[in-house]
Amino acid sequence: MSAQLIDGKAAAARVLAEVGADVAVLKARGIEPALAVVLVGDDPASQVYVRNKVLRANEVGIRSLEYRLGADASAEAVLEVVAGLNADASVNGILVQLPLPAHIDETRVLQAIDPAKDVDGFHSENVGGLSQGRPVLTPCTPAGCMRLLRDTLGDLSGKHAVVVGRSNIVGKPMAALLLAANCSVTVLHSRSVKPEKLCGQADIVVAAVGRPRMIGADWIKPGAVVIDVGINRIEENGRSRLVGDVDFDAVLPVASAITPVPGGVGPMTIAMLMHNTLLAARQQHGLSAQE
Ligand SMILES: NC(=O)C1=CN([C@@H]2O[C@H](COP(=O)(O)OP(=O)(O)OC[C@H]3O[C@@H](n4cnc5c(N)ncnc54)[C@H](OP(=O)(O)O)[C@@H]3O)[C@@H](O)[C@H]2O)C=CC1
Numbered sequence: 001m002s003a004q005l006i007d008g009k010a011a012a013a014r015v016l017a018e019v020g021a022d023v024a025v026l027k028a029r030g031i032e033p034a035l036a037v038v039l040v041g042d043d044p045a046s047q048v049y050v051r052n053k054v055l056r057a058n059e060v061g062i063r064s065l066e067y068r069l070g071a072d073a074s075a076e077a078v079l080e081v082v083a084g085l086n087a088d089a090s091v092n093g094i095l096v097q098l099p100l101p102a103h104i105d106e107t108r109v110l111q112a113i114d115p116a117k118d119v120d121g122f123h124s125e126n127v128g129g130l131s132q133g134r135p136v137l138t139p140c141t142p143a144g145c146m147r148l149l150r151d152t153l154g155d156l157s158g159k160h161a162v163v164v165g166r167s168n169i170v171g172k173p174m175a176a177l178l179l180a181a182n183c184s185v186t187v188l189h190s191r192s193v194k195p196e197k198l199c200g201q202a203d204i205v206v207a208a209v210g211r212p213r214m215i216g217a218d219w220i221k222p223g224a225v226v227i228d229v230g231i232n233r234i235e236e237n238g239r240s241r242l243v244g245d246v247d248f249d250a251v252l253p254v255a256s257a258i259t260p261v262p263g264g265v266g267p268m269t270i271a272m273l274m275h276n277t278l279l280a281a282r283q284q285h286g287l288s289a290q291e
C-alpha cells in the first residue's frame, strides 16, 4: 500500500482563489487590503520567502509593501519601521521575517506589532487568544496544516495527534489548534525519551523539527496521517535539494496520507498569510467574516 499524497500546492491554490474572490468584493467597496513585509539582513532563504509572499499577494489583489534593512540595522531602526506601519491606516497586515539578526531581540520586535495587524499571530495577545479559544489571527503554518488535515480527515475529534517540535512559531500553536479541534495532543521535543514509541501511537503526526529525514517508518503507526513541516536544504549526489523532517520514501508505504516537501505545507503557509491579511483588513474596517 502507498499513502495518499496531500497536495499542498492544490490546497493552497483553492485558499488563494477564495481569498482573491473576497478581496475583489472588498475592493468593490473601496477597501484595498495591504500587507507589509519587513526583511532585516540578507539571508538568501528569507529573500526567497519574502519574494514568494509578495508574488502571492499581488496574485490575489493584496497590495504589498516591502521594507528592507541591512544586517547591521539597530533594533530601534526596526521598531521605527514597525511603529510607522502600525500608524498607517492603509496597512492591514505586518510581517517581520524571522529569524532576525542575533543582536536584535525578536520578542521585543514582535510585541511592538499592533495585534490587529499581526498576520503571523506571534504577538502574545494573539498567542493568548488562541490558547483561550478567542477568534484571533493564528500562525500561518499551523493554520495551513489544519486545513490540510481537515481536507484529508474531516472531523479530527478524538484523534491522537503527536506534534514533534515545540517552537513558538510552529509546534506550540499547532498543539493548541489540534486541541481546539478536540484531538488528544502529545508534544515531543529534544528531551523526549523514546520519542519514536510515543509518535508510533499517533493517528496524526505533525513534524516540525528541522532535522532532515529524522522521522523514519519506525515512528509511524500504519495508517497514520503525516504532515511534514520541515524544510531542510541538503546536498545529495552532488546537488542541493529540499527534504522534510520525515523520511518520505520510508514512510510512504506505512502512512495513509502524507505531505511532500516541497509542495506540502510551504505553499499553504503563504496562502494562509493572505487569508490572515484579508481577515485583518475586514476587522479593521468593522466588517464581519461574511461581509
Ligand atoms: N513549511 C513552512 O512553512 C515552515 C517550515 N518550517 C520548518 O520547520 C522546521 C521547524 O521549524 P521551527 O519550529 O522554527 O524550528 P525550531 O528550531 O525553532 O524548533 C525545533 C524543535 O524541534 C525540537 N527538536 C530538535 N531535535 C529534536 C529531536 N531529536 N527529537 C525531537 N524533537 C527535536 C526542538 O526541541 P527543544 O525545544 O527541546 O529544543 C524544538 O522544539 C524547520 O525545518 C523549518 O525550516 C518553519 C516554519 C514554516
Ligand SMILES: Nc1nc(=O)c2c([nH]1)NC[C@@H]1CN(c3ccc(C(=O)N[C@@H](CCC(=O)O)C(=O)O)cc3)C=[N+]21
Pocket: 048, 049, 052, 095, 096, 097, 098, 099, 120, 140, 141, 231, 242, 261, 262, 263, 264, 265, 266, 267, 269, 270
Ligand atoms: N515572520 C515569519 N513568518 C513566517 O511564516 C516565516 C518566517 N518568518 N520565517 C521563515 C519561515 C519559513 N516559512 C516558509 C514559507 C513558505 C515556504 C514555501 O513556500 N516552501 C516551498 C518551497 C520553496 C523553495 O523552493 O525554497 C515548498 O515547500 O513547496 C517555506 C517556508 C515561513 N516562515
